[in-house]
Structures are given as structure tokens and as C-alpha cells.
Amino acid sequence: MNDEQMYRILQDFANAHTLARDIRVTITPNSTHLEPRDGLDGFKYEDADMLQGLISGAKHLLMWARREGKVRFVRLASDCPRKGAKKSKIQLKVCKKVPSR
Secondary structure (H helix, E strand, C coil), X not given: CCHXXXXXXXXXXXXXXXXXXXXXXEECCCCEEEEECCCCCCCCHHHHHHHHHHHHHHHHHHHHHHHHCCEEEEEHHHHCCCCCCCCCCEXXXXXXXXXXX
């Protein structure tokens, strides 16, 4: 997993979380940007603070998994197709040490 994949997974995780129903999250290597989804209407500070903590924890987990070599990707749509699946999703599996190639 490279940095681009890791930050895309983090951004997908953050935007899909229930705390982000009023928040749009953009994550880059240099910053995490939280903004209201619906124009000028704001969001609760408590939700943004808790979501930021979850993002931080997920980021640390992914970095640990990368460092230990315990990350493997599986494409859901190609491995087990589901009805109505529009695009393939990447699922992250933390597993026993993956043999290096």
C-alpha cells in the first residue's frame, strides 16, 4: 500500500462514518480538511472533534500495518460480486505477515 492508497482509504472511511453526515472530509498527506456538506450551514464541533480522533486512530493503524507488512488488499466486486454494485471497492485486511515480493 502506498501513501495515495492509504489517504484514499482514510478519506473514504471518514466520509462514510455516521459522524460525517454534515461534514465533508478531504485528507491529503499534509492536511485533513473538514467543511460543511450543505453550503454555509455549519456542523457540530463535538462531531468534528470526535471524527478527527477516529481519523487519527485509523491513520496510526494503517501506518502500523504498513510498517509490519500486515496489509493485503482485496477487490470486493471482482472477488465476490454483489447485486447492484456500481464499482469495485477496496477492502483492507490486516492479516499475518505478507511475504515480500
